[in-house]
Amino acid sequence: MQVYLPIAEISVNIFAIFAMGGAVGFLSGLFGVGGGFLMTPLLIFTGIPPTVAVATGANQIVASSISGALAQWKRGNVDVKLGTILLIGGIVGSFIGVELVRWLRSIGQIDLIISLAYVTFLGVIGGLMMLESLNAMRRSKLNITPKRNKSRHSWIHGLPLKVRFHRSKLFISALPPLILGLLVGLLVALMGVGGGFIIVPAMIYLLRIPTNIVVGTSLFQIVFVTAIVTILHSTSNQTVDVVLALLLMIGGVIGAQFGVRVGQHLRGEQMRALLGFMVLAVCLRMLVDLIIEPDELYSVSQMLGGF
Amino acid sequence: MISTSHISQYLLHCILSIFILLLSLFVFSPSAEAADGVITDLTADKVPIEWNFTGANIFLFGAIEGEIRPDNKPDVIVVVRGPKKGLVARKKERTFGIWVNKNPNKVSSVPLYYSVASSRPLLDIAPASLLDSLDIGFPSLVSELSRNIDVEDSNLAEQYSEAVVRIMEKQGLYKSGASGVKIVGDRLFQVNIKLDANVPSGEFFADVYLFRGGKLLGRRSTPITIHKSGFERLIYNFAYDHPFFYGVFAVILAAIAGLTATALFKQD
Numbered sequence: 001m002q003v004y005l006p007i008a009e010i011s012v013n014i015f016a017i018f019a020m021g022g023a024v025g026f027l028s029g030l031f032g033v034g035g036g037f038l039m040t041p042l043l044i045f046t047g048i049p050p051t052v053a054v055a056t057g058a059n060q061i062v063a064s065s066i067s068g069a070l071a072q073w074k075r076g077n078v079d080v081k082l083g084t085i086l087l088i089g090g091i092v093g094s095f096i097g098v099e100l101v102r103w104l105r106s107i108g109q110i111d112l113i114i115s116l117a118y119v120t121f122l123g124v125i126g127g128l129m130m131l132e133s134l135n136a137m138r139r140s141k142l143n144i145t146p147k148r149n150k151s152r153h154s155w156i157h158g159l160p161l162k163v164r165f166h167r168s169k170l171f172i173s174a175l176p177p178l179i180l181g182l183l184v185g186l187l188v189a190l191m192g193v194g195g196g197f198i199i200v201p202a203m204i205y206l207l208r209i210p211t212n213i214v215v216g217t218s219l220f221q222i223v224f225v226t227a228i229v230t231i232l233h234s235t236s237n238q239t240v241d242v243v244l245a246l247l248l249m250i251g252g253v254i255g256a257q258f259g260v261r262v263g264q265h266l267r268g269e270q271m272r273a274l275l276g277f278m279v280l281a282v283c284l285r286m287l288v289d290l291i292i293e294p295d296e297l298y299s300v301s302q303m304l305g306g307f
Numbered sequence: 308m309i310s311t312s313h314i315s316q317y318l319l320h321c322i323l324s325i326f327i328l329l330l331s332l333f334v335f336s337p338s339a340e341a342a343d344g345v346i347t348d349l350t351a352d353k354v355p356i357e358w359n360f361t362g363a364n365i366f367l368f369g370a371i372e373g374e375i376r377p378d379n380k381p382d383v384i385v386v387v388r389g390p391k392k393g394l395v396a397r398k399k400e401r402t403f404g405i406w407v408n409k410n411p412n413k414v415s416s417v418p419l420y421y422s423v424a425s426s427r428p429l430l431d432i433a434p435a436s437l438l439d440s441l442d443i444g445f446p447s448l449v450s451e452l453s454r455n456i457d458v459e460d461s462n463l464a465e466q467y468s469e470a471v472v473r474i475m476e477k478q479g480l481y482k483s484g485a486s487g488v489k490i491v492g493d494r495l496f497q498v499n500i501k502l503d504a505n506v507p508s509g510e511f512f513a514d515v516y517l518f519r520g521g522k523l524l525g526r527r528s529t530p531i532t533i534h535k536s537g538f539e540r541l542i543y544n545f546a547y548d549h550p551f552f553y554g555v556f557a558v559i560l561a562a563i564a565g566l567t568a569t570a571l572f573k574q575d
Contacts, residue, residue: 006543063562108408238546297470300396300397301394
């Protein structure tokens with residue numbers, strides 16, 4: 001059955017979109033990741049305009065992360081002070097990102113920049129995941145326990161504007177979370193991802209925040225930043241397709257439920273290697289599309305303000 | 308004897324001729340100016356784009372008026388033109404190993420839909436110069452678009468407009484068919500106008516051209532409106548007329564969907 005998407009302005013198979021939402025939801029449930037970094041490329045491969053894929057992806061993440069954020073909030077795992085600083089950075093980053101998208105769109109380079117951003121991030125993250133899980137598998141064979149870097153003092157602690165974060169039991173500068181938030185806001189606006197893959201490792205390894213607080217606080221920031229990006233993209237670019245978003249949400253939540261159940265029966269390292277492999281495959285596909293000579297060298301786009 | 312029968316035959320012929328002349332005056336005189344023309348009708352002059360829109364077929368029916376000579380039958384060309392819009396065409400170049408959009412050129416007033424159907428191959432119907440002056444066929448479309456590109460080099464303009472036509476054709480927005488017009492009997496004809504799912508909304512015109520012996524005898528233009536309707540229209544207008552509130556609505560919808568789903572699965 002076909003459904004016409006009012007903003008993307010194309011007709012798509014409703015079951016194909018459900019299946020895509022379901023598959024990405026399944027993977028995110030299985031691996032405990034957001035899945036935005038797989039959803040947006042899949043939408044682009046389907047023929048959805050990249051700008052619509054990004055903005056609609058951000059909208060869909062609001063749905064997939066709000067329940068988790070609320071549950072974390074109830075458990076007291078949100079450091080509101082830290083979350084607010086991340087959010088301030090996130091709002092600034094979102095504004096910059098959305099305006100950047102608008103400008104790049106008017107000069108006809110947005111599709112390229114979205115692809116390049118994905119190739120870069122998917123390449124780095126997929127590569128790290130593969131290495132990490134291969135190392136972990138080797139270690140578990142050799143029975144070596146990983147070394148922990150106990151040093152709690154790094155360059156981060158030398159920065160000014162120190163703030164005490166009671167919930168995280170930290171006394172650090174407000175600048176790193178502010179910049180981190182800004183970077184994440186930029187990525188949400190440009191790539192339609194939640195940004196968990198950046199913010200979580202950065203908070204754990206760079207800021208050394210307790211893991212439970214990291215999960216709660218990052219979800220708190222993701223819900224708000226994706227919501228703001230959705231509104232900003234609607235306002236500046238009119239690229240949020242609620243029909244597409246709704247179809248993806250329905251597929252996504254059902255898929256995620258199955259993913260969580262299956263995930264409980266699988267082993268961590270192998271799964272991480274599998275996810276890393278998939279991320280690299282998507283990265284490679286996008287890279288190939290950029291490198292091979294296209295059949296059609298010309299392209300046309302609507303004339304938008306800036307030209 | 309021979310002469311009388313000849314005269315009587317001549318007289319009969321004259322009387323018959325006058326009778327036919329009178330009859331023809333009586334029958335055709337009110338529309339004498341449209342002696343060679345076409346009358347047409349469409350199966351639909353309004354096409355709504357709704358949530359389950361996958362494209363549409365419109366049939367255009369017509370009748371040829373005026374004299375039909377079996378040795379010199381008329382030809383019909385039907386051109387459907389969609390709304391026009393300015394586009395930017397770019398050519399990719401390899402830069403640091405990747406293909407990057409470069410060399411942008413504005414092409415003003417590009418028809419977003421163009422289909423041409425004819426009863427015979429276009430150049431068998433009329434000379435290229437006449438087709439060009441009427442903007443009929445892809446070659447004349449290319450030269451029309453070339454004039455709408457503001458560059459010095461006419462070869463470059465032609466390359467760009469050829470590319471625009473090629474891309475639009477690949478997207479199913481430009482169509483051509485040398486046997487698209489089916490002539491039934493001598494006077495009746497029909498065309499199937501195909502609109503794909505990606506057809507833009509706006510005012511379209513179906514122009515019917517009647518040719519005989521390489522000359523234009525008549526033409527007729529019929530408007531077709533393609534518009535988003537119902538739910539599609541509601542969403543589209545909301546997104547473009549009130550973009551901020553549309554964004555807020557999208558967020559609220561997502562929040563409700565997310566929370567509802569969690570509540571549903573918890574009860575299991």
